[in-house]
Amino acid sequence: MEEMRKGPWTEQEDVHLVLYVNLYGDRRWDFIAKVSGLKRTGKSCRLRWVNYLHPGLKHGKMSSYEERRVLELHNKWGNRWSRIARKLPGRTDNEIKNYWRTYMRKKGQEKKRTNLSSPSTSASHDSSYSSSYTVNSKKIKDTNERDFFDTGGLLTKGSLNHAKEIKKGDYTMDEIWKDIVSSDDDAITPVCPTLTSPIWDYCPDSLWITDQEKDTNMIVPTSEPFHSLFGQDGVGFFAG
């Protein structure tokens, strides 16, 4: 077998990948990996696309609205990162996961500090990030949701019984969460977003693919990394 490349992607690889995704869609990753000549696995190609190259992705710091939304949705769904990401236009599950991790660490540290100064009974659970808590031991698939990053592949996923949704009883992180939230603002109420990227300036939720939406037009990105990759040549790149 041929040796597969690993590690950071080069700009050339990115250009190559985008080209082939444009040609074949973002579904057949093994195929794309093969025909593109990139010495990457399909998995790696998909990840690169989804987390970095996909048009419409926002890069950079999360807005306070997004931060609040993450907290709110995490409170609701737990570590269902991809699901949370679907509600945050331009953000990836990876990004949100990383944000959450950072957030939890920060909270943990804060808590440690406050506990040191004023020990309380709730000090029993460490609020620092841990993978040990579970929302639900089984993964739940929203198969009737169109994949968030799908750029045009056919939707063939079947439907799933929503009754199989999160089993509230397994929500063991709930306590941990409450502990954290209680020290936060009283309620996390989404406010009208003030998004930095001009792409999302108007009604971002309708631009980003949400649960209910079907196909959507490809949005030609106006931000990095696409402009650096394609410049004006990028125009019409995603047309067909």
Add this chain to the structure above:
DNA sequence: AAAGCGCTCAACCGCATGCTG
């Protein structure tokens, strides 16, 4: 100036799930 430390984020891994023949 440089060594140490902590943080961020891209990328990998393993497992679960879905699809197809």
Add this chain to the structure above:
DNA sequence: CCAGCATGCGGTTGAGCGCTT
């Protein structure tokens, strides 16, 4: 129904960078 393959998801890792000492 089942097996094999492709894709998706969540957890984890590590390189690189900035800040502190």
